[in-house]
Amino acid sequence: MASTISLEKVNVNITDLLYEWLKQCLTQESLDWLNTKKAQIENSANARVFFTTFSAVPRYTGKSDLNLSSQELETACAIRKNWVPSHWSVDQAARTLLVLSLPQSDSDKYLQTLEQLFAAADVGELVALYQALPLLPYPEKLRARAAEGVRSNMTAVFNAVALRNPYPSEYLDDIAWNQIVLKALFVGSPLHLIQDLDRRANPELARMLVDYANERKAANRTVSPEIWPLISVTSDQ
Numbered sequence: 001m002a003s004t005i006s007l008e009k010v011n012v013n014i015t016d017l018l019y020e021w022l023k024q025c026l027t028q029e030s031l032d033w034l035n036t037k038k039a040q041i042e043n044s045a046n047a048r049v050f051f052t053t054f055s056a057v058p059r060y061t062g063k064s065d066l067n068l069s070s071q072e073l074e075t076a077c078a079i080r081k082n083w084v085p086s087h088w089s090v091d092q093a094a095r096t097l098l099v100l101s102l103p104q105s106d107s108d109k110y111l112q113t114l115e116q117l118f119a120a121a122d123v124g125e126l127v128a129l130y131q132a133l134p135l136l137p138y139p140e141k142l143r144a145r146a147a148e149g150v151r152s153n154m155t156a157v158f159n160a161v162a163l164r165n166p167y168p169s170e171y172l173d174d175i176a177w178n179q180i181v182l183k184a185l186f187v188g189s190p191l192h193l194i195q196d197l198d199r200r201a202n203p204e205l206a207r208m209l210v211d212y213a214n215e216r217k218a219a220n221r222t223v224s225p226e227i228w229p230l231i232s233v234t235s236d237q
Contacts (some may be wrong), residue, residue, distance in 0.1 A: 058091040082166035092128040130160035133167040169196035191226040
């Protein structure tokens with residue numbers, strides 16, 4: 001079903017859009033639960049309410065794919081440039097909605113709560129949090145957290161930061177960016193899903209990729225053809 005929110009409705013925000021998508025997927029009982037918890041969180045409920053609700057989401061929403069239409073994806077990108085939630089699930093959307101429902105006027109309190117959430121999260125929760133990074137307030141203060149996700153030894157968590165996510169290209173420096181590209185190669189993640197890959201090409205990354213290719217060839221191992229455009233783009237700069 002196509003979203004009832006149109007591109008022309010300029011007062012639509014991310015939480016409105018997420019809620020519209022969830023309305024299409026959830027039973028009335030599940031939606032009532034989400035509405036109750038969302039209202040409690042918006043009204044500064046005890047932090048324990050937020051943490052337990054965030055954890056409990058899949059029990060009420062399930063984990064099916066959102067299966068967004070092309071129109072819905074266009075709306076998402078219109079509201080938040082380069083946001084492409086084509087791979088999101090229902091529970092991930094609900095968890096993002098809850099995080100966005102936290103009071104945000106006190107940046108220190110918001111970021112402290114968010115950091116506590118990251119620190120205690122399981123893999124599924126981390127994936128939802130990291131892929132939501134471009135939607136969260138105070139994004140410039142989340143660079144260290146994003147870099148932590150890049151260093152994760154859990155491929156699903158790394159992919160949530162690195163792939164189909166505009167946050168790294170917008171906020172991470174070249175050192176962290178180059179680490180994303182190299183790690184994607186080592187864990188077998190497709191480079192073409194890293195947003196702004198060509199734009200963020202840089203001489204140090206090209207040198208690292210040449211070294212990587214030489215090491216692979218010396219070991220008689222295949223080299224991903226996705227690296228050559230990054231090297232050639234940089235050499236043309």
